[in-house]
Amino acid sequence: MTSMACHHALISIQTQGLQNKVGSFSGKIVSKGSMIDMGLLSRANCYPVRRNLFKVHASSSSPVANPIQMPSNGESKDFRKKSDETALVLIRHGESLWNEKNLFTGCVDVPLTQKGVEEAIEAGKRISNIPIDMIYTSSLIRAQMTAMLAMTQHRRKKVPIIKHNESEQAWKWSQIHSEETKKQSIPVITSWQLNERMYGELQGLNKQETADRFGKEKVQEWRRSYDIPPPDGESLEMCADRAVAYFKEQIVPQLLTGKNVMIAAHGNSLRSIIMYLDKLTSQEVISLELSTGIPMLHIFKDGKFFRRGSPTGPSEAGVYAYTRSLALYRQKLDETFH
Numbered sequence: 001m002t003s004m005a006c007h008h009a010l011i012s013i014q015t016q017g018l019q020n021k022v023g024s025f026s027g028k029i030v031s032k033g034s035m036i037d038m039g040l041l042s043r044a045n046c047y048p049v050r051r052n053l054f055k056v057h058a059s060s061s062s063p064v065a066n067p068i069q070m071p072s073n074g075e076s077k078d079f080r081k082k083s084d085e086t087a088l089v090l091i092r093h094g095e096s097l098w099n100e101k102n103l104f105t106g107c108v109d110v111p112l113t114q115k116g117v118e119e120a121i122e123a124g125k126r127i128s129n130i131p132i133d134m135i136y137t138s139s140l141i142r143a144q145m146t147a148m149l150a151m152t153q154h155r156r157k158k159v160p161i162i163k164h165n166e167s168e169q170a171w172k173w174s175q176i177h178s179e180e181t182k183k184q185s186i187p188v189i190t191s192w193q194l195n196e197r198m199y200g201e202l203q204g205l206n207k208q209e210t211a212d213r214f215g216k217e218k219v220q221e222w223r224r225s226y227d228i229p230p231p232d233g234e235s236l237e238m239c240a241d242r243a244v245a246y247f248k249e250q251i252v253p254q255l256l257t258g259k260n261v262m263i264a265a266h267g268n269s270l271r272s273i274i275m276y277l278d279k280l281t282s283q284e285v286i287s288l289e290l291s292t293g294i295p296m297l298h299i300f301k302d303g304k305f306f307r308r309g310s311p312t313g314p315s316e317a318g319v320y321a322y323t324r325s326l327a328l329y330r331q332k333l334d335e336t337f338h
């Protein structure tokens with residue numbers, strides 16, 4: 001596959017040097033999977049209090065194969081046959097006001113532009129036929145806006161609800177006291193560990209002016225290398241230490257219980273997670289670029305992650321025919337919501 005064709009197929013991922021590692025991005029060739037570190041899953045949790053708060057009953061999940069609740073005699077009935085695969089959707093937030101101004105943003109909490117809002121809605125259309133049972137976002141508003149706006153387009157029409165975990169009281173005061181209403185909602189867990197890499201002394205500086213001042217190569221090294229941190233900031237490796245650890249400790253257990261998960265986060269926190277999922281080397285991750293507002297799909301099956309490319313192809317069939325389970329899910333949506 002030429003790099004142009006790859007670029008077209010995946011849009012946001014620069015693939016040079018990556019094809020051999022992850023297989024074809026056209027979706028026709030199954031990509032190489034990554035074994036989950038099962039040892040880490042059972043390791044003592046770093047966030048014991050939070051973990052209990054986040055526990056969601058497995059019965060509220062929507063396995064890919066038969067996920068939706070079909071109305072029957074005016075009542076909802078679950079169609080839940082255990083599926084052996086779950087979907088993992090990753091999405092970088094839409095354009096922010098500082099992306100527009102070309103400023104280093106990092107952990108500064110900046111909202112989306114109008115274009116970013118539109119990108120999030122467009123992303124939502126592209127994943128509107130993919131099951132989503134849980135959403136994880138960073139604690140930054142641009143990722144949260146993106147997740148919420150994307151979900152307005154989902155055909156299942158469940159309501160995404162932020163689980164407030166800043167205190168026991170906030171948690172308690174935001175409880176839902178109807179099992180039926182709970183079934184029609186999607187928990188949204190916000191977590192600082194998914195935040196953008198902290199850009200240190202670069203935060204608020206113009207990217208072009210910084211390159212002019214320190215040299216293009218130096219700035220590119222700060223922005224894309226694996227282990228060289230920007231002044232007083234986090235390297236990708238440091239960002240991975242918290243983002244990938246959170247992914248393994250909090251998100252993988254949800255996938256293992258059959259939950260379909262969406263993560264709305266940031267260029268570099270997602271690069272570190274994709275590096276883990278696709279087993280990229282520290283050299284390969286240098287050329288991994290994520291565009292704003294482009295969703296990416298992985299399938300989790302038998303403890304491995306399979307990249308399914310980005311659901312942005314010209315025809316949706318090319319996207320959703322990737323797996324039989326996703327095709328079945330879509331068929332159920334067609335039958336129920338048409």
Ligand SMILES: O=C(O)[C@H](O)COP(=O)(O)O
Nearest residue numbers: 103104105106196223267
């Ligand atoms: O934090 C930022 O400035 C951007 O969101 C990501 O920056 P990058 O393109 O340098 O990775």
